[in-house]
Amino acid sequence: MTAVAAPANAGFASLDALVRPRSVAVIGASDEPARIGGRPIAYMKERGFDGALWPVNPKRATVQGLPAFAAVEALPAAPDVAIIAVPADQVTPTLDALGRKGCRAVIVFSAGFAEMDEAGAAAQDRLTAVARGHGIRMLGPNCLGVFNDSIRFYGTFTASFEKGFPIPGNIGIVSQSGAYGTHVFSAALDRGLGAPVVITTGNEAEVALGDALGWMAQAPEVEVICAYAEGIRESAQFIAALDLARRNRKPIVMMKVGRSQLGGAAAKSHTASIAGDDTVTQAVLDEFGVVRARTTEEMLDIAYAATKRIYPARNTLGVLTVSGGAGVLISDAAEQAGVEMPPMPEEAQARLRGLVPFCAPRNPVDCTAQVTNNLPLISEFAESVARDGGYTSILSFWSQTAAGRSVGPSLQEQMRKVRTAHPDRLWVMSMLAPNKVRDYEADGWICFEDPSRAVNAIAAMGRFGAAFARAADAAPGPSLPAVTLPAATPSEAVAKALLDAAGVPAVPEHACSDSEAAVMAADRIGYPVVLKILSPDILHKSEIGGVLLDVGDAAAVRQGFGTLLDRARRHAPAARIEGVLVAKQIKGAVEMALGVLRDPVFGPVAMVGLGGVFIEVLKDVGFRRCPFDAAEAERMIRGLRGFPLLDGARGRPKADVAALARALSALSAFAVAAGPRLAGVDVNPLLVLPDGQGCFAADAVVEVDG
Amino acid sequence: MTAVAAPANAGFASLDALVRPRSVAVIGASDEPARIGGRPIAYMKERGFDGALWPVNPKRATVQGLPAFAAVEALPAAPDVAIIAVPADQVTPTLDALGRKGCRAVIVFSAGFAEMDEAGAAAQDRLTAVARGHGIRMLGPNCLGVFNDSIRFYGTFTASFEKGFPIPGNIGIVSQSGAYGTHVFSAALDRGLGAPVVITTGNEAEVALGDALGWMAQAPEVEVICAYAEGIRESAQFIAALDLARRNRKPIVMMKVGRSQLGGAAAKSHTASIAGDDTVTQAVLDEFGVVRARTTEEMLDIAYAATKRIYPARNTLGVLTVSGGAGVLISDAAEQAGVEMPPMPEEAQARLRGLVPFCAPRNPVDCTAQVTNNLPLISEFAESVARDGGYTSILSFWSQTAAGRSVGPSLQEQMRKVRTAHPDRLWVMSMLAPNKVRDYEADGWICFEDPSRAVNAIAAMGRFGAAFARAADAAPGPSLPAVTLPAATPSEAVAKALLDAAGVPAVPEHACSDSEAAVMAADRIGYPVVLKILSPDILHKSEIGGVLLDVGDAAAVRQGFGTLLDRARRHAPAARIEGVLVAKQIKGAVEMALGVLRDPVFGPVAMVGLGGVFIEVLKDVGFRRCPFDAAEAERMIRGLRGFPLLDGARGRPKADVAALARALSALSAFAVAAGPRLAGVDVNPLLVLPDGQGCFAADAVVEVDG
Structure with a gap:
């Protein structure tokens, strides 16, 4: 459950037998090409699979013209992969029979x-145990299978080939849903x-999304990966796959459904998946530069643009248009998608104005319909x-001009010339000329009818490029502190001491068991101070009135000590009371909230947000895997x-964001070092002082599983 | 600049001569069909314009085979419309010559x-004055013209007909940009x-977007309106057009560009338009149920769905799918787009489960690929x-199944039967079957490949339906109070009295010219009180320390009175000091900010937001035309x-939202009644007490133009 180092590519190559087999057995093979057990054989026969194909059927001597075997035991050898239907x-x-025969990959x-x-789930657990016992990589059960058109392997019963077999290309598709x-x-x-390679993972009893992604990340057949997920079941392989794909500069565009409450409900009824917290998933995808598609069309727009394999690390967009409106x-x-459009150099603008007096050469560069006359x-x-x-x-907008008799041919020729002279750019064409698209694509263009979709795809290429660049520059993670957790959830004082030792500074404070010790502590810290009841059994002090602010002098400290003990006895009579915490009262700080949650899939995840309404009403928080x-x-x-509240909005001084960032990073390292018994952390508030003055945890809860 | 009552349809019919002429003169007519002055004639000849066509060219006896006239004066009669090229x-x-001849509509x-x-702008002003002097409706200058295919009238020099002339349909397009x-x-x-009717408005010297929209709102040729705007130049006709379209149940889908700062800059360099504040424009579009498209494709998706003219007032979506993932x-x-998907009735779910045991019948209703076997x-x-x-x-998702040999024909027949039995529903099909789309459309289906685009279009139909229903139920606006503004911006006390009289309650308070009067007032109001310096010259009191909170007794009132006068003398020595305002201090209220701004196009616009960071950092505000x-x-x-902060979030009592709404509505009526000298209003804070206890303006500025 903790973060793992990325394994070598070799780990993922263990799926080779599943996706690139040289011998295939079909158990439950049917003589009828339209039946589930008949389709893989029919497809491989029609297209000429370049390996051995062994139908297993106890009732027939031949299946679809091929010699059939009566049982697994009768096979001439262990197949690279067996399809179980x-x-x-x-x-x-x-x-089990396949395992004993020596087969190490199956598609169920x-x-x-x-x-x-429930009974089905139990049967699946038994199945998985048998697979693991034999060291078999198992796809499914309840999956539509896999195909790899580069070797004419079709281990699938999809009916979608009725429309046509795969065409050459470099897109791979991984999907938990076969239909999707x-x-x-x-x-x-x-x-x-x-998209010649498709892997559908179904119930994911053994091979899961991460394995399939990882295989594609290292396979030469695939350069661009489209993925569909309803829930992520494991993290180690998944994270390793995202990391490997990024290092190999293979973009992943992912449709992760179940964002909505509605969608979440449907995802549960559709599969047995645990729909992880979408916020955490999003944070993980952001971490590795996976671009999330909102629609299937957007997924394919992005994959299409990515087939050119041009990923600008710092993306700038130049626009050439015949329509100012466009x-x-x-x-x-572009602004919506976060793509920069810097202006053209002044000299170039002047020169273009000389060519077409009423052009607008800044960027967008509107050459106006004048160019159609010259x-x-x-x-x-x-x-x-x-x-x-x-x-x-560079996005070039020509509307229907590109289709016109008068301009079309010359336009294509001239644009081809310029494109050829600058082959390193991402050249995109937006035009209304359906019958010209293939011609332009043959020239190497990416073509979109709608300019907004073009911009969106361009933005995604920049996001991939930035992520690939980050991977290349990545510093090693923070070093982990030595952490020894107590046996159970500790008191606030212990919690803050643990965090302070790990690099999350605590407010100066002293635990005091009697009122005179409290006065001495307050004298040392300086007035005013804050007093808080100290008990391992009272986690939310303010709910029982266990916090006193603005305690201004020794007499008030004495009186406050008594008040807090009275309240604790009245509202939490069973609680063990260790005394009172005396702390420096900090004013004029920005209140932040930091935290750690343990995600069931991705392990410890850190959170940061501004305190108060920002977290509670607006859910304005950031998450990241520790x-x-x-x-x-x-x-x-940022x-x-x-963020403007930390950055000097409303006349405040700028807050010490650097100290805050150090504390947050330290918290993330603490969360990993603390191990799986750490159930969660809340640092709320963390008080951030003006720039250079640091930040201090004013309250903290470290939840420990006993 | 103030709100206007909607004029009768007749006002917009004054554009009939421009869009539905029976005689057309072309001034600057060219014998060459590809030139600007030649194209309209070539198009009308090719397609057979059903009226008189009079080329004017002093150098030729004929133009493109038609007898030409040497000058405007030589025309046989005043043409319904003249094209000026x-x-x-x-x-x-x-x-001028056309006006003297009696022509009352021109396209420039x-x-x-x-x-x-600048010189061009001055020339345009002179041109407009001449048009107005003759009572001529003028489209342009610098426009691409207009066409109305229903009568084969093509008053345009667009080259887009090279791809094809219009086909029958009920969509009208209005655009400020000809190219777009x-x-x-x-x-x-x-x-x-x-889209047989297109009007492009160019520089809008006389006929503007609102006129063109209004004409379409009353014209039988058009049922669905697509509009493209860079800036709205006038409000009265624009508002009247939106109102008329809504009353006539004609949806408007609008692309209003210039949302981004980037976009705003480009819009300015492209046309001479005043890019109005987009927030205000958005508020106006929301008011009338205009749906704003983010992309051209989305605009056409919505227009396409609208051609069926089914606009559910309360939209609920049922989904039938063969893929759980989809x-x-x-x-x-649907959740993203705000479309409700209520579940199927329990009995129906049980019955469907009886038909297909593993189906998921809740909604989405996943009938699973089982149905392809039965x-x-x-x-x-x-x-x-x-x-x-x-x-x-009802959205029905069939992916590539619809194209399949095995299922396709039966699917179409069965779906047709069900659709025909329920013709009042909005039936939408999502499928991957490009060659079947026309067949399904012939059956009356709306077809989208991408299901997300289908949902988006369905959501828009519901928004239109809700707006049409609101128009039908619309209560008369609030009655306007009698308001007499002072000669210049008044003091806070006068501002609050003005607003209080208009229905925005002020905090109980008294203006006091000496400290003893202040003590008496405080005694009457009850302690603690707030003291504020009272001066018509000091608008932002807190900046000079002119507000004292928590003033607890008579002695403190006396001392505070002196303090405030000292500070005013020191920081604003020139200010006229009228004394001190003594006000009830209200605690535990939610602080809101209300305001009025005067938009240069749409007149007074009211604003509401939560106080503090919500307005200043998050820009969390609502706007609406008064x-x-x-x-x-x-x-x-809401x-x-x-809003949750007003609705009991974080353990607060619910605030008196009804009183707040009354105050906001009253402010909007005040803004209209006050007339154009009202430059703006700020009520900040407006303190909203718990439910039933009302709300009070604690501070207010009423800015008056002198």
Whole structure:
């Protein structure tokens, strides 16, 4: 459950037998090509699978013209992979026989397991145990299988090939839902996008999403990965896969559904998945630069643009347009998507104005319909945007002009010339010319009808590029402190001492068992002070009136000590009282809340937010998997909507954001070092003083599992 | 600049001569069909314009085979409309000649006016004056013109007809940008969507966006309106047009660009438009149920769905799917778009479970791929969703199944049957079957490949339906109070008295000119009180320390009186001091901020927000054009992100939202009654007490233009 080092690629290559087999057995093979046990054989025969194909059927001598075997035991050798398409109650014995035969990879189509009911879940557990016992990598059960068109292997019963077999391409698809995975495949096919490798993981009893992603991250067949997930069941392989894909510069665009409460409900009824907290999932995807698609169309838009494998580390967008209106629309879309559009250099602007007096050459560069009267101007403008503007991405908007008899041919020729001269740029064309798209694509263009979709895809390429660059520059994580947790949830004083030792500074304070000790402590700290009841049994002190503020002198300390003990006795008579905590009262600070939660999938996750309404009403918080360094902590803090309050808004002094970031990073390292008994941490408030003066935990709870 | 009553339809029919002429003169007519002055004639000849067509060209006897006239004076009669395609310096004399001839509508293609420079703007002003002097409705200058395919009238020089002439349909397009308007037309054409009427308004010297929208709102040719705007130049006609469209149940989907700072800059350099505050524009569009499209594609998705003219007043969505994954994705999209998906009735769920044991019948209703083995189940499921679920909108997801040889034909037939039995529903199909789309559309279906786009379009139909229903139920606006503004910005006390009289209650308080009067007032009000310096010259009191809180007894009132006068003398020596305001101190209230700003286009606009960081850091505010009733005020308040703070979040008592809504509505009525000398109002804070205890303005500024 804790963070793991990324394994070598080799770990993921263990799926080779599943996705790139040289011999395939089909258990439950059918002579009818349209049946579940018949389809894989029919597809591989039709397309010419380049390996051995062994149907197993006790009742027939041949299946679809191939010699059939009566049982697993009768097979000539252990197949690289076996497809299991038998009734649910025969799956486990079949798997066991395959294991004994020496087979180490299976695809289980059969349904009737965890997706059904409790009994099915128990049967699935037994199945998994048998697979593990034999060291078998098992896809499914209840999955639609896998295909790899590069070797004509179709270990799937999808009916989507009725529309057409895969076409060449470099997109791989991983999906927990078989129907949705093939939907994406089929939608890609309709757009002329080749996705030759598809893996559907079904119930994920053994092979899960992370394994499949990891295989693609190291496989030469795949350069761009589309993934569909309803819930992430394991973290180590998943994290390792995201990390490997990023290091190998293979972008992942993911549809993770179940964001909505509605969607969450449906996800549960659809699969046996544990829908992890979406906020945590989002934080993990952000960490590795996975771009999350909101729609299938957006997923394919991004995958399409990614097939060019141009990922600018710092993305700047130059726009060339024949319509000023479209230029404005594109600017709006770019700002929305967070893509910078720096202006053209002044000299270049002046030169373009000399060519077309009423053009708007800033960026967007509106060359106006004038260029259609003087066609060579088109390449003058395009060349200037590329050369003088130096943009990494260039979007060129031609509307229906590109389809016109009068302008179309010259436009294509001139734009081809400029594109060829600058092959390192991400060149994107927005035009209304359905019959020209294939021609432009042959020239190497990425084509979108809608300019907003083009901008969105361009933005994603920049996000991938930034993530790939971050991976290359990544500093080692923070060093972990030595942490020894107490046997159970400690008192506030112990909690703060633990955190203070780990680098989350505590407010100066003393635990005092009698009122005279409290007065001495207060004298040392300086007035005013805060008094708090001290008890391992009272976690939320303010609920019983256990906190006194603005205690101004020795007499007030004496009186306050008595008041707190009275209140504790009255409201929490069973609580063990250890005395009173005397602390420096800090004023004029910004109140933050820091915390750690233990995600069931991803382990310890740190949180930061501004105190009060920001957290409670607006849910304005940042999350990240532990541990992380101070630079990452500062990125989280700067991402808060309320960040201006730390940055001098409303006439305040700027707060010590650097100290806050150090404390947050230290908390993340503490959470990992503390190990799995750490159930959670709340540091609330953490008081952040003006720049240079640090920050202090004023209250803290460290929850420990006993 | 103030709110206006909606005029009768007749006002907008004055554009009939521009959009539905029976005789057309072309001034600057060219014999060459590809030139600007030649295209309208070429198009009308090719398509057979059903009226008189009179080219004017002093140098030729015929133009494109038609007899030409040497001058405007030589025309056989005043044309219904004249197209002016002459150099900029000849436009005004031409217009004058047309006016003298009796022509009352012109379309000015010529550029070189306000879009160019100061001199051009001055020339445009002269042109407009001549048009107004003759009572001529003038489109342009610098516009691409207008076309109305229903009568084969093409008063435009667009080159987009190279791709094809309009096809039948009920969509109208209004655009300030000619290039963008024809882009939308052309994109619609590519999708098989008919947009036979397009009006581009160019520089809007006389006819503006509102006139064109209003014409479409009353014209039988148009049922669905697409609009593109960079800036709104006038409010009366624009508001009247939105109101008329809503009353006539014609949806408007608008692309209003210039949202971003980037976009705003480009909009300014592209046209001479005043980019109004986008927040105010958004408030106006919301008021009338105009749906704002973020992309061109979204605009056309919504227009396409609207062509069925089914606008549910309370939209509920039922989803029938063969893929559980797609069901989750659709649920996410529906929640995001704010569309309700109530569950199916329990009995119906039980019955469907009887038909397909592993189906998920709640909603989304996942009939699973099982139905492909037993095709009649498809109509059983669909009929149950329509009849038992009673949903107003039904989205049916079939992925590539619809294209399959095995299922496709039966699927279409069964779905047709169910659709025909429930013709009042909004039936939408999501499928990957490009070659089947036209067949399904012929059956009356709305078809989208991407289910998320389908959900978005369905959501828009519900928003239109709700707006149309609100229009039908609309109560008369609030009655306006009698307001007499002082000659200049008054003191706080006078400001609050003005507002109090208009229905925005002020905190109990007394203006006191000496300290003994202050003590007497405080005794009457009850301690603690607040003391504030009273001066017409000091608007922001807290900046000079002019406010004292928690003044607890008579002695403190005396001392405070002196303190405030000292501070005023020191920090604002020139200010006229009228004394000190003694006010009840209210605690435990939620602090709100109310205000009025005068938008240059839409006049007085009221604002509401939660005080402090909510307004200043998060910009969490609602705006609405004045005046409006308390029900609308409450909708604004409930729309704030911070609303939970008024509704009992964090253990607070619920605040008196009804009183707050009354005060906000009263402020909106005050703003209108006060007339154009009212420059702005700030009520900050307005203290809202717990439910039933009202709200009080604690401070107010009423800015008056002298």
